[in-house]
Amino acid sequence: MTGKTCLVTGANSGIGKETAIGLARMGARVLLVCRNQKKGEDARADIERETGSSRLDLLIADMSSFGSVRALAAQVRQRYSRLDVLINNAGAAVPSRTLSADGIEMTVAGNYLGAALLTFLLLDLLKSSAPSRIVNVSSAAPLYPPAAVNSAYGTSKAALNQMTRHLAAELEGTGVTANVMHPGSLKTEMWADMKRRIADAGAGGEGHADWIDMVERTGGDSTDRAIELVLELLGEEGAETNGRFCWPAGIVEEPLPSW
Ligand SMILES: NC(=O)c1ccc[n+]([C@@H]2O[C@H](COP(=O)([O-])OP(=O)(O)OC[C@H]3O[C@@H](n4cnc5c(N)ncnc54)[C@H](OP(=O)(O)O)[C@@H]3O)[C@@H](O)[C@H]2O)c1
Numbered sequence: 001m002t003g004k005t006c007l008v009t010g011a012n013s014g015i016g017k018e019t020a021i022g023l024a025r026m027g028a029r030v031l032l033v034c035r036n037q038k039k040g041e042d043a044r045a046d047i048e049r050e051t052g053s054s055r056l057d058l059l060i061a062d063m064s065s066f067g068s069v070r071a072l073a074a075q076v077r078q079r080y081s082r083l084d085v086l087i088n089n090a091g092a093a094v095p096s097r098t099l100s101a102d103g104i105e106m107t108v109a110g111n112y113l114g115a116a117l118l119t120f121l122l123l124d125l126l127k128s129s130a131p132s133r134i135v136n137v138s139s140a141a142p143l144y145p146p147a148a149v150n151s152a153y154g155t156s157k158a159a160l161n162q163m164t165r166h167l168a169a170e171l172e173g174t175g176v177t178a179n180v181m182h183p184g185s186l187k188t189e190m191w192a193d194m195k196r197r198i199a200d201a202g203a204g205g206e207g208h209a210d211w212i213d214m215v216e217r218t219g220g221d222s223t224d225r226a227i228e229l230v231l232e233l234l235g236e237e238g239a240e241t242n243g244r245f246c247w248p249a250g251i252v253e254e255p256l257p258s259w
Pocket of ligand 1: 092
């Protein structure tokens with residue numbers, strides 16, 4: 001990855017931070033997009049310490065705000081002559097109904113609309129840097145039966161999946177690929193929000209409560225395997241993989257029926 005420029009949203013914790021570490025170790029310049037300056041600076045210092053890389057740039061943006069995403073894209077286009085990898089990883093399961101600065105349900109605004117807007121604003125740069133890759137960190141949530149407790153999160157990820165699938169078709173032949181990946185069930189920072197949301201739903205969260213119990217009992221899936229999958233999509237395998245829903249058990253050969 002030496003000489004490559006890779007942008008990771010939500011890079012201060014969980015999958016985003018571990019992915020940034022993986023990319024930095026491979027020699028890439030990593031643009032760490034975080035919404036909180038202090039958390040971003042702490043993460044950059046950790047990643048620098050862990051990898052020895054000095055090619056780590058912190059960019060501040062709230063992915064749930066159109067204005068903030070537009071400013072981020074403008075900054076990237078102004079400062080960087082190429083973008084080889086875009087990883088839309090930032091995501092949340094906001095525990096209660098909250099509206100974004102633009103008046104949109106927060107989970108949908110941050111998980112989907114911000115990622116879609118950023119992707120479209122950076123598409124020319126990705127195309128001019130081809131071969132390049134888009135990896136959207138999504139979820140298997142929309143594959144489960146609809147439930148009030150999962151409605152905003154499931155909607156946001158279903159939209160991200162569909163957007164990626166159609167974008168990939170548009171990108172055929174450009175040297176840019178776009179895929180979504182489900183990382184598994186990981187006890188990252190967002191786990192507490194997920195648990196609270198499901199506990200607060202009472203009877204409405206029953207099916208999901210079993211899932212929470214299972215992850216608590218088993219400790220959840222391995223973050224390492226999720227990061228390996230992201231890095232696989234950026235390597236040789238990624239060049240042949242476009243418009244797919246991938247998860248750590250393997251790359252799904254055909255789009256799943258409900259995404
Ligand atoms: N953990 C799982 O089991 C699981 C399962 C399926 C899918 N996923 C997906 O995996 C991705 C990463 O999640 P994670 O498990 O690594 O959780 P995490 O540790 O909570 O990391 C989420 C990251 O996204 C950032 N973020 C959230 N909303 C943002 C916004 N509006 N603007 C900018 N940054 C924002 C967070 O920043 P702050 O620190 O400032 O909040 C944090 O850096 C998410 O898209 C999530 O939906 C996770």
